[in-house]
Amino acid sequence: MRKSFVVALVLLAVVLGGAWAQGKMIGVAMPTQSLQRWNQDGSNMKTQLEAKGYKVQLQYANNDVNTQVQQLENMVTQGCKVLVIASIDGSALSSVLKEAKDHKITVIAYDRLIMNTPDVDYYATFDNFKVGVIQGQYIEKALNLKMAKGPLNIELFAGSPDDNNATFFNKGAMSILQPYIDKGVLVVPSGQTAFTTIAIPAWTSATAQARMDNLITANYANGKKLDVVLSPNDSLAIGIVASLKNNGYGTAAKPFPVLTGQDCDKANVKAIIAGQQSMSIFKDTRTLAKQVVDMVDAVMSGKTVPTNDTKTYNNTVKVVPSFLCDPVFADVNNYKALLIDTGYYKASDLQ
Numbered sequence: 001m002r003k004s005f006v007v008a009l010v011l012l013a014v015v016l017g018g019a020w021a022q023g024k025m026i027g028v029a030m031p032t033q034s035l036q037r038w039n040q041d042g043s044n045m046k047t048q049l050e051a052k053g054y055k056v057q058l059q060y061a062n063n064d065v066n067t068q069v070q071q072l073e074n075m076v077t078q079g080c081k082v083l084v085i086a087s088i089d090g091s092a093l094s095s096v097l098k099e100a101k102d103h104k105i106t107v108i109a110y111d112r113l114i115m116n117t118p119d120v121d122y123y124a125t126f127d128n129f130k131v132g133v134i135q136g137q138y139i140e141k142a143l144n145l146k147m148a149k150g151p152l153n154i155e156l157f158a159g160s161p162d163d164n165n166a167t168f169f170n171k172g173a174m175s176i177l178q179p180y181i182d183k184g185v186l187v188v189p190s191g192q193t194a195f196t197t198i199a200i201p202a203w204t205s206a207t208a209q210a211r212m213d214n215l216i217t218a219n220y221a222n223g224k225k226l227d228v229v230l231s232p233n234d235s236l237a238i239g240i241v242a243s244l245k246n247n248g249y250g251t252a253a254k255p256f257p258v259l260t261g262q263d264c265d266k267a268n269v270k271a272i273i274a275g276q277q278s279m280s281i282f283k284d285t286r287t288l289a290k291q292v293v294d295m296v297d298a299v300m301s302g303k304t305v306p307t308n309d310t311k312t313y314n315n316t317v318k319v320v321p322s323f324l325c326d327p328v329f330a331d332v333n334n335y336k337a338l339l340i341d342t343g344y345y346k347a348s349d350l351q
């Protein structure tokens, strides 16, 4: 084969994806396909990594911890160079990550921090505390809390207790809402505010729906008005909307309360358009995937791995160097510009 042709081939590989990438295996472990966003996260990363010449092992674990550990063990034995992991239970991976480290594999925590181990190298996510702050500020503005005398009735939900993000979302939102609860402008008729009480395991819609049913039966039967519900993400919000509908909300006499969310799942954007949900945090999964692909590339080419936060995320063993992307919110006023004009969704996806 003529020398110039081989040189051209190598140059092409360098342009498209570094020679260091060609044929190298990257393991991508996602928690589940039953929550919409992880499908997008996984396919975005696979597409972007393969475009650079990497081979990709993409696995979903059906929200089952043992399955995820098994999948990671396979990725280690099959020679993956880097593992990108969105953990189900952030504290259940210490032993398999030790194996990964013994094989000199680099580990990047994706969206959710991996806890209680020295064997995680980097973390890429959205600013999780800011997610909560934006949800709190949305409620503050929607109910004009700065001017309101109250009492306005609020009920609180939190995410899965095995997900480190859930505490950041909750702390962010409560950093805005707690002062109003302290002043009596906001009141929690159920009295349920402790994270362990309001947390919903595995982010399950049905569990959130059942809890909302119980809260309404126990605290709102006498016509007390529910003004707002803090929901940390969309899978919970869709369960809460179902409960509200079943309990007669959505009429002039009983309007839907202000309701927050996260992930801009299609079903929830439709609920926003229908006035059943107020907002959802938009975390463009293409942006996070790109950030992680850049981190993988830096690792594989021996360059400095891009991070922008080396203080916040302590996994109890070490502070993990992180890259935080910026979250924003979508509501009925801006969802078209944010989700359709950017090609995240087609207009038909939201009809």
Ligand code: GAL
Residues within 6 Å of the ligand: 035, 037, 111, 112, 163, 165, 166, 203, 233, 235, 262, 263, 283
């Ligand atoms: C969190 C993630 C959220 C939401 C939730 C449920 O870790 O940051 O965006 O998707 O899990 O999957």
